[in-house]
Amino acid sequence: MKAANFEHHEPETIEEAVSLLESLDEPTILAGGQSLIPMLRFRLARPDTVIDLNGLTELEYIREDDGHLKIGALARHVDVEESAIIDRNYGSFADAAPLIADPQIRNQGTVAGSIAQSDPKGDWGTVLLAHDGEVVAQGPDGERTIPAKDFFLLPYDNMLGEDELITEIRVPESGSNEGSAYHKLKRKVGDYAMAGSAARVRLDGGVIEDADVALTAVDITNIAVDEAAEELEGERPSADLFREAGKIAAEQSNPESDEHGSAAYKRNMVRVLTQRALADATERATQDGPAADFGTDQLTPEGMAAEGD
Incomplete structure (x- = not known):
């Protein structure tokens, strides 16, 4: 047709x-x-x-500028996947890009378009939340900046006005003591996430100074889990700490049962994926030091039962 x-x-x-x-x-x-x-x-x-x-070729860019990573509205998923800046400093972006759909879609689809679509199963909204990012929009009254935590309202609905367009996605520039990661589970290549978790940590003297955790596909929008971040901040990284943060993330999620799995199974996925994302993020934040073992739980029925689901 x-x-x-x-x-x-x-x-x-x-x-x-x-x-x-x-x-x-x-x-x-x-x-x-x-x-x-x-x-x-x-x-x-x-x-x-x-x-x-x-x-609008002026919007085809990925760059660090004025204390931010800035992704123009016409930067494609593949541009993120192939960016040296992303690969060097922004682990969650690097993790998410090759997991999106298939090469044909990554070659044409845009990060900003995905954010504007505001599908709760979309990956970029979660990554943006984990980095405490912002959406830059332009309309008849000029430019405005919308914090990611305020942007997503309902499935496929957001704070963007009818006469506005996204010109840029941006997140604070990553420092040498900061790391991030994104993990998601899907049935097969090309599928949307059944569940996903992004984590970002910034260390100071071996202590987590700042952290964010965000989730994909387990609520009516992509969500930030502030309670998990609060559990992490001021503590030294450890497997037990990440296990507790994963448990909190699972408790704060609100998945629905469907043909892909029960709500209990998806909460278990959130718990384990959050642990994995935190472990990878912390390892990347300490990449100049010795590797740490933050052994994480497995996605098994036994693990689900252990959590009382």
Whole structure:
């Protein structure tokens, strides 16, 4: 099936794109198009007008600047996967990128488009939350910055205004004593996550000075688990500490039972994936020192029973 007819606009500047958003009646934005194009093809979406952002090459960047890692709105998943900056300093981003869908989608889809889609099973929202990141949006009234913890409202719904577009995703620049990681479980290559966990830790003298934990696919949005972060801060890394943080993350999750597993099974996944993410994040934060053994639990029915599920 072919898409229904629509007007196609190709702005050459951000200002022109914002002007079109303001003047047109309910336009649809196209960036990577990995969600929109299949919907157009099967006529699940029938927009009258589409604003194609792919001419805005000024938004195709990944760079560290002014104390932040900045990812432009047209940076593709594969750009993150292949970025030397990401590989060197941002473990959770490096972990997440190759886990997204398949190479065809990673070559076209954008990080900002995934954030704008706000699918609770999407990976980038979780990574952004774990890094205490921000979404930069531009509209008729100018630019504004939205903290990631305020951005996600409901499945496929967020704080972005109808006449705004995302221009940049950014997170605080990672220091030499900071590490992050992302783990997710899915049935097969190309699937969305059944559950996922991102963790970031910053150490000071061997003590966790600052931490964040965030989860994928186990609530109505991607969520940050502040209670787990509070458990970690001020403590020395250890397997027992990470086990307790994983337990807290599982308790704060709200998964639903479906054909892929029960809610109890998914909470168990959250518990173990959080331990693994924290262990990897801490090892990366101490990569100049000796490797530590933060042995983590396994995803087994016995482990689930041990937690009383």
